[in-house]
Amino acid sequence: MTRHCSIVLCAAVAALVALGLIMLTSTGAWVKGFGPYYFILRQASMAGVGLVFAVVAANTPLDWLRKYAPHLFLVSFILLVLCFVPGISVAQLGSNRWIKAPLIGQFQPSEAVKIFIVIILSTWFARWQTEVRTFWRGFVIPGLIAGTLIGLIAIETDVGSALTLSIVVGTMMFCAGSRLLYAVPTAAVVISGAYFYVMHDVVRRTRIDAWLDLENHQLDKGMQQWRGLLALGNGGPWGVGLGNGVEKFGTLTFAHIDFIFPVVGEELGLPFTLGVVLCYVLIAVAGCGIALQATSMFNRCMALGLTCVIVVPAMQNIGVTTALLPNDGLPLPFVSYGGTSMVFCLAAVGMLVGIHRRSHAYAAQEFPLSRQTRLAVKL
Numbered sequence: 001m002t003r004h005c006s007i008v009l010c011a012a013v014a015a016l017v018a019l020g021l022i023m024l025t026s027t028g029a030w031v032k033g034f035g036p037y038y039f040i041l042r043q044a045s046m047a048g049v050g051l052v053f054a055v056v057a058a059n060t061p062l063d064w065l066r067k068y069a070p071h072l073f074l075v076s077f078i079l080l081v082l083c084f085v086p087g088i089s090v091a092q093l094g095s096n097r098w099i100k101a102p103l104i105g106q107f108q109p110s111e112a113v114k115i116f117i118v119i120i121l122s123t124w125f126a127r128w129q130t131e132v133r134t135f136w137r138g139f140v141i142p143g144l145i146a147g148t149l150i151g152l153i154a155i156e157t158d159v160g161s162a163l164t165l166s167i168v169v170g171t172m173m174f175c176a177g178s179r180l181l182y183a184v185p186t187a188a189v190v191i192s193g194a195y196f197y198v199m200h201d202v203v204r205r206t207r208i209d210a211w212l213d214l215e216n217h218q219l220d221k222g223m224q225q226w227r228g229l230l231a232l233g234n235g236g237p238w239g240v241g242l243g244n245g246v247e248k249f250g251t252l253t254f255a256h257i258d259f260i261f262p263v264v265g266e267e268l269g270l271p272f273t274l275g276v277v278l279c280y281v282l283i284a285v286a287g288c289g290i291a292l293q294a295t296s297m298f299n300r301c302m303a304l305g306l307t308c309v310i311v312v313p314a315m316q317n318i319g320v321t322t323a324l325l326p327n328d329g330l331p332l333p334f335v336s337y338g339g340t341s342m343v344f345c346l347a348a349v350g351m352l353v354g355i356h357r358r359s360h361a362y363a364a365q366e367f368p369l370s371r372q373t374r375l376a377v378k379l
Contacts (some may be wrong), residue, residue: 003295006356009286012279013334015351017047017342019264019276020335021146023274026264027248027256028337032066039256039337046339053343054350062358066298069123072116073145079109080152096253098315108340110153115351116307117146118167118172125176132177139182142173159204160316160328166190168308175304176297211326223321227252228262232273232322256337258329261321276335280314283307290352293359302356306348 008281021044028039083089083096090106100106124142125132141200146169154162174183198204210222218226231247234240247268248255255263265273287307294300310333317332319325331338333345 001026004355005286005289008282009352010351011288012282012286013346016218016276016279016334020260020332020337021047022242023264023267023335024256024258024337026243026245026267027260029247030250032250032257037202042339043342045338046342047346048321049339050343050346053347053352057347057350058354058357060351062299062302062355065119065124065302066126073120073149073287074092075153076109076113076120076149077152080113080156083109083152083156094219097156097158097161101356108338110158111157111340111344113149113153114165114168114309115306117149117169118302118309120145121169121172122301122305123299125172125256125367127294129176129276129297133179134377135182136174139173140187141220142178143169143186160313160330163328164309164312164316164330167312172301172305176301181254186206207271207326211323213322214323221327223251224253225327228259228321229323231262231266237264237270239265239267239272242267257331258317258327258336259321260336261318261332264335276332277318281313284311287311290356290359294355295359299355303352306352309348310345 024040024043027034028034031039068202081098082099086100088101089096090100092098097108097110098106099109105186121142124145128137147163150169153165155330170183170187174180189310190192198208206221210220211225214222214226214229217223227247231245231252234247235245240246245263248263249267252259252262261273261276263274284307287303287310291300291303291307294303313330314333316325317327317330317336320327320330331341333341
């Protein structure tokens with residue numbers, strides 16, 4: 001299968017994008033204050049832009065990315081700081097996750113920063129691959145680089161994205177060779193700090209309490225997850241039919257964004273919800289296959305990190321919508337409505353395809369058939 005990782009990856013992504021556009025046609029028409037085709041048209045246009053980004057990313061030289069990694073850190077820092085600048089930042093639902101820029105319009109910088117962090121850490125570990133097991137260059141410095149950006153995202157109250165990036169960074173550092181002797185105590189301290197933060201933050205504490213007892217919080221903080229479970233139960237094994245779901249009519253808030261997965265289950269049934277899960281499993285397997293075939297430390301870290309950037313938010317979203325995890329407000333990649341997420345997730349897919357193609361080109365150049373020497377014994 002490793003030879004066809006790009007094909008499997010692109011097929012799974014295409015299936016998810018197609019399903020997302022179909023479900024937005026069903027759910028977006030019922031969002032108050034917008035036209036019936038507003039969300040589907042915008043998402044389709046963003047998918048087109050994302051496809052252009054994917055083609056450009058697939059053909060961008062990887063050495064160029066390594067060269068400008070320090071600049072990407074500076075750009076990431078500036079973009080995240082702009083989320084707190086009045087007149088540029090756009091506050092929604094108590095969070096400062098968006099900024100508004102000329103020509104581009106409103107977008108979420110943390111979606112771009114996810115990819116930038118992968119490039120920055122891949123460059124670091126490729127530069128110091130002989131010292132990845134040391135304390136400073138193998139753990140402290142890369143941890144501070146990533147932690148600075150993750151901290152800014154957490155301050156925006158985008159805790160879900162901060163958690164996603166923490167898992168991505170931890171996975172990359174572990175696979176690059178950082179020692180568990182340093183990682184485990186640090187993880188324990190971070191988890192303790194997160195627990196302290198949640199217990200002393202009214203909004204987060206309320207969400208945890210609601211998640212632990214959804215039935216008694218079905219009319220307040222636990223309503224989204226409770227209605228999501230009702231939607232999945234209402235759909236049964238085979239669903240009620242495309243467009244016939246009832247939870248999207250206002251009782252299930254953000255049915256076109258964060259909670260689109262229960263609508264898939266309600267209208268299309270178990271085969272399609274399992275199909276969505278299978279697509280993400282195929283993306284994970286294909287991404288890991290591309291990482292295994294990579295010819296350098298930089299390519300290997302890039303492939304692994306980009307795969308996690310796509311798969312980890314999907315795991316979190318499905319866990320939240322099925323009430324296995326507390327609500328954190330993350331969209332389902334390629335399926336939920338969100339232009340920034342669509343564009344940069346497709347760009348990540350393009351980078352993965354580019355890494356895979358270069359791995360095969362390197363192998364073909366290394367072992368050309370025309371240069372093989374054949375020896376025979378003359379009798």
